[in-house]
Amino acid sequence: MSQDWPVIFRASDMAEADIVVNWLAEHGIEAAVKDRFAAGTFEVSQIVAPYGIEVCTMNPTQTDDAKAALAEFLKNREMQANAKSTEPVFAECEECGKSSTYPGDVRGRVENCKHCDAYIDVPE
Numbered sequence: 001m002s003q004d005w006p007v008i009f010r011a012s013d014m015a016e017a018d019i020v021v022n023w024l025a026e027h028g029i030e031a032a033v034k035d036r037f038a039a040g041t042f043e044v045s046q047i048v049a050p051y052g053i054e055v056c057t058m059n060p061t062q063t064d065d066a067k068a069a070l071a072e073f074l075k076n077r078e079m080q081a082n083a084k085s086t087e088p089v090f091a092e093c094e095e096c097g098k099s100s101t102y103p104g105d106v107r108g109r110v111e112n113c114k115h116c117d118a119y120i121d122v123p124e
């Protein structure tokens with residue numbers, strides 16, 4: 001029976017699928033992760049989903065609304081990603097314990113501590 005629900009989104013993992021379902025719920029759309037019960041038998045990290053985790057709407061009349069909400073969701077997420085990448089980021093040195101500020105475009109990279117020159121992992 002759940003097989004008949006229209007798939008409106010394919011998430012890359014269960015966490016993303018949950019975010020999408022919550023977002024849709026906030027917009028008054030009844031959505032669910034299609035493979036929720038099948039996936040529930042595995043650890044989240046073990047889920048192999050070559051085609052993505054399918055998010056469906058349980059109410060087919062809401063399909064268009066769901067797609068509009070999803071377009072907004074993707075736009076917001078893109079804007080957040082862009083905003084994040086330019087914002088300066090703090091990193092704490094494990095060697096000397098001091099914090100340094102790095103430009104957003106080195107997020108996730110290894111830089112040198114500005115105080116003691118040790119390698120420092122800049123957070124994402």
Ligand SMILES: [Zn+2]
Pocket residue numbers: 093094095096097098113114115116117118
């Ligand atoms: Zn240091």
